[in-house]
Amino acid sequence: MSWSETALAALAVLAVALLLAWRGASRVDRLHRKVAASRIALDAQLVRRASAAVELAASGALDPASSVLVADAAYAASDAGPVTEPAAALKMDGLGPARERAESGLTATLREALEAPEAAQELLAGPSGEVVAALGAAWYRATLARRFHNEAVAQTRRVRRLWYVRLFHLAGRAPMPRTVELDDVLPHSLEPHGG
Template sequence: MTWSEIAILVVAVAVLVGWLLWVAASRLDRLHRKVMASRLALDAQLVRRASAAVDLAASAELDPVTSVLLAEAAHAVLDDDADARRLVESVPGLGTQDAPRPRRLLGGMAPSRALAESDLSATLRSALEDAEDVAELRDDPAGDELLRNLSAAWYRAQLARRFHNEAVAQAQRVRGKWWVRLFRLAGHAPMPATVELDDAWPPGLGRPLEPAAGTS
C-alpha cells in the first residue's frame, strides 16, 4: 500500500469517526431537548394542579380549617414557582431556533419546590381521604366541577412526571457511554436528573372518567 493510499485511508477513517461523533452529539442534544420539554410540560401540569387546589380552597366547599391549610399549601407551590411560571410561558417556543434553552432544567427540580409539591399532595390527600365527603362534594355541581378539574390536572401531572423521568433515564444511559464521556459530547450540560416528589393519589378522589370510591 502506497503512502497516498494510507493517507486516503486515514482521512476516510477520520471523516467516518467525525461523522459518527456528530451523529452521537446530535442525538444527545435531541435527548437533552426532550428532557427539557418534558420538564416544562411537568411544571405546567403541576402549576395547573396547584391552581385547581386554590380554586377548591376558595370555593367554600370544604370546612374552614381545611380550606386554609389547602390554600397555604397551594400558594407555597405557586410562590416557590417564581421560576415555573416563566418556564410554563416558554413552552410554545421551546422548539424554535431562537428560543432560550434553560439547561438548568436538566439538573432536576429544586428541593424547596419538590417539598412544596409533596406537601400539597399530602394536604390534598388529607382533605379528600373520606370517600363519603368526596361523594357529598360531587353531589353539588360546583363541587363536582372543582374535583374534576383537580383530578384531571393531577392525573396529567403524574403522567408528565413519568414521561419526564423516562426521558431522563434514556439521556442518562446515553451519557454513560464511554465514547460520550471520552469525547465530552455533552459539553457543559449538567447530567439530567429525575424529578422525585410525592404525588400519590387520594383514594377517595377517583381517577378521571372513573367514579369516586364509595359511589355507584
C-alpha cells in the same frame, strides 16, 4: 500498501469517526432539549394543579380548616419557584428541593382533605363537583408529566453514560439532568377509573 492508500484509509476512518461523533452529539442534544421541554410541561401542569387546589379551597366545598390548609399549601407550591424563564429550564436540575417539598406538601394536604372515598364522592356529586373533577384531572396530568420527564432524564443519562459519549465529551458542558422526585400519588377517589 503505498503512502497514498494509507492516507486514503486514514481519511476514510477519520470521516466515519467524525460522522459518528456528529450523530452522537446530535442525539445527546436532542435528548437535552427533550428534558428541557418536559420540565417546562411538568411545571405548567404543577401550576395548573395548584390553581385547581386554590379554586377548590375557595369554592366552599371543604370545611373551613381544610380550605385554609389547602390554600396555604397551594400558595406555598406556587411561591416555591415555577419555571418562568426558558434559561431556568435548561439548567437540568429538576425542580429543586424547595419546590419538590412544597409540591409534596400540597399533595399530602390534598390527600388528607380528599382521602375518604365517601367525602370525595360527596364532593364530586355536589355543586362543587366540577371543581373537584378539574382538580383530579390537573393532578393526573401533573403525575403523567412527571413520569414523562423522569423517563426523558433516564434516557438522557443512559446515553450520556455510553463510552464514546464520555470519551469524546459529546455532551459538552451541559450538566447531567436530574429527575423530579415528589409525592404526587392521587387519592383513589380521584383516579380516572378509580373511586
